[in-house]
Amino acid sequence: xxxxxxxxxxxxxxxxxxxxxxxxxxxxxxxxxxxxxxxxxxxxxxxxxxxxxxxxxxxxxxxxxxxxxxxxxxxxxxxxxxxxxxxxxxxxxxxxxxxxxxxx
Numbered sequence: 471x472x473x474x475x476x477x478x479x480x481x482x483x484x485x486x487x488x489x490x491x492x493x494x495x496x497x498x499x500x501x502x503x504x505x506x507x508x509x510x511x512x513x514x515x516x517x518x519x520x521x522x523x524x525x526x527x528x529x530x531x532x533x534x535x536x537x538x539x540x541x542x543x544x545x546x547x548x549x550x551x552x553x554x555x556x557x558x559x560x561x562x563x564x565x566x567x568x569x570x571x572x573x574x
Contacts, residue, residue, distance in 0.1 A: 476565075477507045477532045479553040480541030483521075495541050495567060507531045525549055529556050537563040545571040 478495045482488045492510040499506045509528050528549065532538060538557040544550040557564050566572060 473503055473505045474536040475505045475507060475534060476537045476539050477535035477553070478509065478539050478541065479532075479550045480544045481547035481550055482510065483549070484546065485543060491541050491543075495539060498567075499539060507535055521549065525552055528553060532556060532562065533560065535562065537565055540564060540566045540570050542567050542570045 476499050478492055478499070480488065480491055480495070485491065489510055492508050496506045496508045496511075509531065512531070513524065513527060529552070532553055538553060540550065540554060544554065554564065556562075564573070
């Protein structure tokens with residue numbers, strides 16, 4: 471049985487607790503039976519010169535997912551907003567962590 475692949479999106483740059491937040495989201499999604507793309511753990515050992523480089527990688531992963539999961543605080547993140555809008559344009563279903571801001 472193939473399990474859906476879900477991409478986690480949320481604030482990183484301005485969130486000192488981002489590792490914990492992404493780990494919490496990943497744990498919840500895996501417990502629900504999903505395969506997960508956690509960009510924090512997938513790109514942890516890479517240092518890229520520009521935010522745009524990270525976003526290019528992030529969006530390519532998002533294109534492989536069947537859904538995106540928006541963490542609380544995502545709407546204040548430039549990168550998460552890019553991922554959110556990319557998902558909307560591509561028709562990728564958007565799900566929200568409990569308490570996360572909904573579509574604006």
